[in-house]
Amino acid sequence: MIEIYTVPVTPFLQNCRIIVCKASNQAAIVDPGGDKEKIIAKLTALEVKVEKIILTHGHLDHVGATMDLKQHYNIPVVGPHRDEQFWFDALPEQAKMFGFNYLDPFLPDEWLVDGEQVTVGSVSFKVFHCPGHTPGHVVFYEPNTNVVLVGDVLFKGSIGRTDFPRGDANQLVSSIKQKLFTLPDETSVLSGHGDNTTIGHEKASNPFLSGRFG
Ligand SMILES: [Zn+2]
Numbered sequence: 001m002i003e004i005y006t007v008p009v010t011p012f013l014q015n016c017r018i019i020v021c022k023a024s025n026q027a028a029i030v031d032p033g034g035d036k037e038k039i040i041a042k043l044t045a046l047e048v049k050v051e052k053i054i055l056t057h058g059h060l061d062h063v064g065a066t067m068d069l070k071q072h073y074n075i076p077v078v079g080p081h082r083d084e085q086f087w088f089d090a091l092p093e094q095a096k097m098f099g100f101n102y103l104d105p106f107l108p109d110e111w112l113v114d115g116e117q118v119t120v121g122s123v124s125f126k127v128f129h130c131p132g133h134t135p136g137h138v139v140f141y142e143p144n145t146n147v148v149l150v151g152d153v154l155f156k157g158s159i160g161r162t163d164f165p166r167g168d169a170n171q172l173v174s175s176i177k178q179k180l181f182t183l184p185d186e187t188s189v190l191s192g193h194g195d196n197t198t199i200g201h202e203k204a205s206n207p208f209l210s211g212r213f214g
């Protein structure tokens with residue numbers, strides 16, 4: 001069993017998530033984009049043992065507090081896929097682009113590949129490589145709770161931007177149709193921004209995927 005908590009961070013209201021394995025009380029931080037004090041306060045209140053940081057992709061609003069939290073808890077950083085490296089190398093430029101404070105480039109301790117498992121306590125998440133918004137974007141699916149953390153791949157009624165360097169709209173739609181839409185309709189979709197949705201709801205009504213907008 002898992003419990004997932006949401007901490008909105010940065011001016012972009014990025015949904016940093018805290019996954020807690022109920023059996024072991026171990027926790028992972030997913031996409032700590034900023035506001036490290038807010039994230040630490042939540043983890044302290046939960047009284048969990050923080051085990052790792054997991055990243056969906058290398059955009060600054062998803063990774064900005066990673067190194068501070070890594071040092072604070074002395075934990076590894078896992079993901080995304082290695083095709084994302086140029087976004088990590090470009091963190092100083094991203095800070096300028098997004099109007100954030102300067103951030104040194106860093107790399108995760110471990111890259112992930114499609115089909116791999118990432119554990120939080122005794123719970124396993126399956127990794128899907130879903131390029132398009134960024135080339136190394138990954139999502140994390142947990143089949144027992146039936147939840148998928150999708151970062152900026154899919155939103156309620158929308159999909160991720162593809163106008164960044166190495167973004168690819170066709171690739172993004174393929175990632176969604178060939179990977180996310182193979183999951184059960186009732187799967188909860190937790191996006192990097194905005195409200196939660198379900199796979200079935202987006203299959204039925206997402207205008208960017210139903211063909212209504214060419
Ligand atoms: Zn993004």
Ligand SMILES: [Zn+2]
Pocket residue numbers: 014059061062152192193
């Ligand atoms: Zn984002």
